[in-house]
Amino acid sequence: MLVLPAAVVFAFYITYPLLHTIVLSAYSWSALNPVRTWQGMGNYVELYHDPVLRVALINNGLWIVLSLVLQLPLAMLLALGIGSALRRHRMLRTLFFSPLIVPAVAVGLIWQLFYEPNFGALNALFEAIGLDGWTAGWLGDPKLATLCIIIVSSWRYTGFHMMILLAGLQAIPDDIYEAARIDGASAWRTFWHITLPLMKRIVLVDALLITVGSVKIFDLIWVMTEGGPNRASEVLATYMYRTAFSDDRMGYAAAIATVMLVLTLIATVIYVRLTGQEEAEA
Amino acid sequence: MRHLTVALWASAAILATVALGGCPSGQPGGGAVTPTTGESAGPAVELQMWTIWSAEPRKSALDQIVANFEAAHPGIRINVVPTEPDAYKSRIRVVTGSGSPPDIFFVWSGEWLHNFVRGDNVLPITAELDANNSEWRDRVMGDALKWYTFDGETYGIPFLRQCTFFFYNTQLFERDNVQPPATWNEFLAACDTLKRPDVAPIALGNSVKWPAHHYVSCLWQRLMGQDQLVSDFDPLGPGAYDDPGYVKGLQMFRDLVERGVFNRAPNGTTRENARALFYTASAAMFYTGTWDLNALREGGEAPEDFWDTWDWFNFPAVEGGRGDQQALHGGADGYVISSKTAHPEEAITFLKYLNSVEAAQLFVEQCKELVLVNGAVTEQNADEHLLRYARQVEAAPTIVPWADTLLERSVAEVLLDGCQALVEGSITPEQIMDNMRARQANVKRHLQELGGSSMEVETPENEAG
Numbered sequence: 001m002l003v004l005p006a007a008v009v010f011a012f013y014i015t016y017p018l019l020h021t022i023v024l025s026a027y028s029w030s031a032l033n034p035v036r037t038w039q040g041m042g043n044y045v046e047l048y049h050d051p052v053l054r055v056a057l058i059n060n061g062l063w064i065v066l067s068l069v070l071q072l073p074l075a076m077l078l079a080l081g082i083g084s085a086l087r088r089h090r091m092l093r094t095l096f097f098s099p100l101i102v103p104a105v106a107v108g109l110i111w112q113l114f115y116e117p118n119f120g121a122l123n124a125l126f127e128a129i130g131l132d133g134w135t136a137g138w139l140g141d142p143k144l145a146t147l148c149i150i151i152v153s154s155w156r157y158t159g160f161h162m163m164i165l166l167a168g169l170q171a172i173p174d175d176i177y178e179a180a181r182i183d184g185a186s187a188w189r190t191f192w193h194i195t196l197p198l199m200k201r202i203v204l205v206d207a208l209l210i211t212v213g214s215v216k217i218f219d220l221i222w223v224m225t226e227g228g229p230n231r232a233s234e235v236l237a238t239y240m241y242r243t244a245f246s247d248d249r250m251g252y253a254a255a256i257a258t259v260m261l262v263l264t265l266i267a268t269v270i271y272v273r274l275t276g277q278e279e280a281e282a
Numbered sequence: 283m284r285h286l287t288v289a290l291w292a293s294a295a296i297l298a299t300v301a302l303g304g305c306p307s308g309q310p311g312g313g314a315v316t317p318t319t320g321e322s323a324g325p326a327v328e329l330q331m332w333t334i335w336s337a338e339p340r341k342s343a344l345d346q347i348v349a350n351f352e353a354a355h356p357g358i359r360i361n362v363v364p365t366e367p368d369a370y371k372s373r374i375r376v377v378t379g380s381g382s383p384p385d386i387f388f389v390w391s392g393e394w395l396h397n398f399v400r401g402d403n404v405l406p407i408t409a410e411l412d413a414n415n416s417e418w419r420d421r422v423m424g425d426a427l428k429w430y431t432f433d434g435e436t437y438g439i440p441f442l443r444q445c446t447f448f449f450y451n452t453q454l455f456e457r458d459n460v461q462p463p464a465t466w467n468e469f470l471a472a473c474d475t476l477k478r479p480d481v482a483p484i485a486l487g488n489s490v491k492w493p494a495h496h497y498v499s500c501l502w503q504r505l506m507g508q509d510q511l512v513s514d515f516d517p518l519g520p521g522a523y524d525d526p527g528y529v530k531g532l533q534m535f536r537d538l539v540e541r542g543v544f545n546r547a548p549n550g551t552t553r554e555n556a557r558a559l560f561y562t563a564s565a566a567m568f569y570t571g572t573w574d575l576n577a578l579r580e581g582g583e584a585p586e587d588f589w590d591t592w593d594w595f596n597f598p599a600v601e602g603g604r605g606d607q608q609a610l611h612g613g614a615d616g617y618v619i620s621s622k623t624a625h626p627e628e629a630i631t632f633l634k635y636l637n638s639v640e641a642a643q644l645f646v647e648q649c650k651e652l653v654l655v656n657g658a659v660t661e662q663n664a665d666e667h668l669l670r671y672a673r674q675v676e677a678a679p680t681i682v683p684w685a686d687t688l689l690e691r692s693v694a695e696v697l698l699d700g701c702q703a704l705v706e707g708s709i710t711p712e713q714i715m716d717n718m719r720a721r722q723a724n725v726k727r728h729l730q731e732l733g734g735s736s737m738e739v740e741t742p743e744n745e746a747g
Contacts, residue, residue, distance in 0.1 A: 028728050031379030033401035037731045116555055117547035118564070140489065140550020142706060228491060229549035230703035245372035247692035248397065250379075 018261065025254035032248065043255035052231050053256070056239045059146050060263075063214035063235065066147075070154040071210055072203070075161035079169055080191070082162070093166075096159035104156075108223030111152045115139045139225050142232030149220055149233060156220075157213070161206055168202030169195070201275065208271040215263050236260045327628045328359045330384035331617075332374060336364035343648040347641045351632060358628045360386075378403050378620075385623040386632065391429040391440060391614045392687035393515075393694070398618070399432050400729075405619040406435040410630050421637060423654040424675065426614040429683060438618030439637050443652040443675055445612035446496055446571045446684070447594040449578065454481065454566040462595035466504075466534075469598040473543040476566040485565035486548040486705075487556025491698040492686055494548065494705055496569060497538070498697075499685035500597040500611050501531035507605035508682050517690040517729055521722040523715050527604075532711035534600075536704050548705050561588045569597075571612075572652065575667055596674075610678040613687050614654060696721045 025043055029036035047053050082093055099107065114121045115138035123135040139145050172195065180190045196203075218237035221227060227234035227242060234242075236256060244253035335344050341364055348360045363384065365373055370388070377383050383403065389395045398404050411419040411427075419427065426440035450462065458476055463469040473483040488494045502511055505527035514523050538544075545551060545559055553570075557577060560568035561584035568574075576582050580589045599607035617636065619629045635641055642658035645651070650668050652659065652675060659672040675681065686694040700714035 028731075030397070030401065031375045032398055032403055033732060035732050037728065112552070115550065116552075117550045118545050118555065118559060135546075137547025137550040140547040142708065225489065226491075228489065228699075228702060229706065230699045230708065242695070245375060247695055248375065249692060 021254045021257050021261070024251060025258050027251040028249070029251050030248045031244075031250055036251070039251060043252050046252070047255055047259065052234060052239060053259075055231055056234045056236050059233065059235045060215055060217075062146055063150060063153075063217055064211050066150045067154060067157075067210050067214050068207060070150070071158050071161050072207065074154070074158050075165050075206070076203075078158070078162040079165035080195075082166065093163075096162055098159070099156045100160045102156075104219035105223050107152065107156055108220050111148075112139065112224050115148055139233075140229055142229055145225050145229065145233040149224055152224070153217065153220055157210075161210070164206050164209075165199070165202065168199050171202075172198050204271065204274055208267065211267050211271075212264055215260060215267065236263075326357055326359045327625050328361055329386060329623075329625060329629055329632065330361050330363060331632075332363045332365065332370070332384040332387040333617075334365060334367040334370045334388050336366050339648050340645075340651075343645045346648070347636060347644055350641070350644070351635050354635075355631065358632065360632060381622065383620045383622055385620055385625065385629045386617055387620065389438060389616055389618050390687060391426075391616065392683045393517075393690055394687060395430065395437065395618065396432055397691065399437050400732075403621055404437040405621045405623065405626055405629075406437050407439075407619065407630060407633070408434075408436045410634070411436055418634060418637065421639070421655055423656050423658075424678075425680065426654050429614060430616065430618075438616055439633055440614030440616040440654050441636070442615045443612060443654050443681075444571050444573055444615065445610045445671070445675065445681065446500075446569060447596060448567050448569050449560065449574070449592055449594045450567045451560070451563055451565075451591060452593050453591045454563060462593070463598050464595075466598045466600045470538075470541070473538075473541065477542065480564065482545040482559070482565045483543040483567060484545075485551075485556040485559040485568045486544040487551040487553040488548040488702060488705055489550060489552045491702050492684075493553060493556070493569070494535070494701040495686055495698050496611070496684060497535045498531055498701055501534050501600065502527060502685065503605045503609060503611065503682045504597070504600035504603040504607060505531050505605060506603075508609070508680065510604075511682075511685065512688065515685070515688045515690075515693075517693070517722060517725045521719060521726065523719055528715050529711040532700075532704060532714055535701070536707070536711065539705055539707070544705075549702055561585065561592075563588075572671060575671075576650065579665070579667060606679050608679050610675065610681045611684060612675075612681045613683050616654075690722065690725045693718055693722045693725060 024036075026039055026041070027036040028039045028043070078096060082096075117123060117135075117137045117140055120138070122138065126132065126134040136144060138148050176194055176198075177190065180194055185193070216237055217235055218241065221233055221235060221238050222241070225233045227238040231239075236259065240253050240256040240260065243249050243256060331348075333344065335341050344362060348362055352359060374383070374387060378398065378401075389398065395404070422440065423443070426443065427436055430436050430438050430440055448462075454476060455462070460472045460475050461468075463472045476483045486493060506525050510525055510527070513519055514521060514525075545556065545565055548556075551559075556565070556568060557570070557574060559565040561578060578584050578588070578592055582589070596608070596610060617633060619626065619633060623629050637655060639655055639657050642653040642655035643660065643663055645653050646658050646660075646668070647663040650665055652668065652672055659668060661669065664672065686698060689697060696717045697714065700709055700717060703709035704711070704714065
């Protein structure tokens with residue numbers, strides 16, 4: 001009975017809208033017109049053949065893989081480096097964390113100027129060191145736009161993940177390391193056989209955070225390219241937003257939202273399985 | 283109100299997912315908008331008015347007009363809610379869909395307004411415009427009301443006239459001895475002459491997609507004429523797009539890109555940065571709207587030595603085109619009254635005042651913009667740029683709206699995306715037209731299920747061909 005208030009709130013704010021989104025995805029309707037027409041699976045059939053959805057899915061996949069590859073090892077390195085001499089490096093810790101405090105809109109606009117093709121810093125830098133051939137349209141180049149934004153996102157979030165890993169590192173008792181040192185274990189062996197196994201849980205949690213964040217990513221893309229040029233940097237969230245509020249196709253947008261929901265669920269189930277396994281082993 | 287709940291929940295559900303990932307610029311929790319329509323605080327009737335005039339000097343000008351109105355009408359209070367334009371587009375949809383829209387709200391002319399009209403969200407004011415020998419209707423300048431009229435009913439008033447022109451750097455033109463071109467071939471020749479390693483003939487900031495489409499939109503009008511466009515764009519019409527002018531117009535724009543007339547990577551350049559390229563003399567021309575006048579003239583963001591070194595010319599005539607070669611291209615921003623308002627009479631009283639010569643002159647005085655009221659722009663309240671612009675609009679045979687304001691929203695997006703891809707060269711003109719046809723057929727099916735009306739535009743007699 002004690003969970004009843006929480007259950008009611010959960011049902012009201014989470015479960016009902018979620019189920020309702022699924023129901024609405026079976027209709028074709030406009031926010032400006034109260035009349036809805038039944039489509040059945042029509043929206044999903046169209047989604048299946050939709051080239052923009054394919055681009056968005058591939059981009060979300062890129063976001064997940066590249067964010068994991070760029071952010072996790074870097075965050076781990078930073079955490080190890082800072083964790084080894086925490087007191088002295090308090091300033092550094094703040095420095096790495098600071099990009100997260102700056103609002104996404106400001107981050108997006110600053111990096112947009114950095115990537116600016118005509119007078120931006122990046123092209124100017126390449127020209128200054130004689131690498132004229134390396135200059136590009138960056139955010140205006142369909143092949144580079146997504147990559148450019150993922151780099152900004154990694155710049156922004158690596159400090160955050162460093163803090164999470166740092167918390168995990170600090171939870172490992174010092175005497176284990178002492179024992180290892182007495183046994184003459186090298187730094188690499190200590191990391192590989194002590195730190196990493198004991199950190200497994202927290203690394204998994206962090207990986208899930210990065211994955212779910214990459215499925216839902218919206219703000220930086222919207223500020224920097226709005227999913228362009230010609231949809232090249234579109235992801236599920238920007239595509240859903242555009243479909244709903246620019247194209248005014250609410251039913252179709254609800255179908256995209258449902259696809260997002262399913263993907264996030266899959267990621268969560270995988271995570272629960274992984275951590276469950278680990279608990280069983282322990 | 284079942285529909286109300288449905289719409290509310292849908293927006294909440296969709297927005298909740300987005301909100302988790304972060305909100306778009308300046309719009310935290312877009313769904314949390316709760317307007318209080320027509321709730322009177324005390325004896326006075328309070329009207330909610332939503333506008334995109336969130337920046338100065340328009341904001342103060344509107345505040346002053348409202349203050350003057352309230353002084354003259356003690357029984358009515360106007361509560362102005364300004365929202366930044368991009369956020370406005372989604373916000374107004376959400377509140378309208380949830381069944382509690384503001385009493386008076388800002389609209390862009392053409393299909394954007396038509397979409398609201400189709401859902402019965404806007405109050406027609408035809409009778410009021412025609413009352414007293416159509417005294418009010420005659421106040422509105424030119425044929426702007428045409429784009430606020432559907433199936434014989436007029437919904438709201440056009441207020442601001444925005445037109446696009448080629449703005450050019452007079453010093454760069456003089457240096458290369460180039461005259462403002464009148465025809466497309468002269469224009470191409472001018473581009474070739476003006477091109478230098480450090481000067482792009484034209485600045486194009488296409489990261490927002492619609493600036494490139496302006497070229498296509500104008501070329502289509504020059505090639506085929508307004509009537510052809512309006513009939514093809516009608517979402518309930520045949521939508522055949524079988525005139526070869528469509529592909530030709532797109533190809534002419536692509537040729538322009540291949541000629542190398544634009545700055546580097548237009549799709550990665552913002553509109554603001556393109557404007558900066560223009561006023562730093564890194565580009566000789568800039569195709570933009572009169573909304574940029576304030577940035578370029580005295581007191582604007584452009585450097586002081588630039589203020590007197592620019593001028594503008596109309597989009598060149600295209601040799602052999604069927605459209606009116608002197609037509610201007612523009613839109614008319616305005617205001618409408620919600621069909622759900624509890625106080626239609628008071629709302630109409632205010633709209634009529636907003637559309638009066640007195641209010642219009644005040645707005646011109648403060649903002650130096652073209653208000654669509656006869657007699658609004660005078661030698662006293664306008665500067666030389668505005669006076670010249672007003673004369674040009676008055677002399678124009680017709681003012682054709684840009685394609686993206688006439689096309690149904692999702693079809694317009696297909697065209698905008700297509701033009702962006704055309705800048706890259708990753709799509710052919712034929713493919714763009716195929717995509718538009720397919721999307722429009724889809725929209726047509728949906729509208730027919732709903733039982734919609736088509737856009738009725740009287741045929742202008744002065745359109746050539």
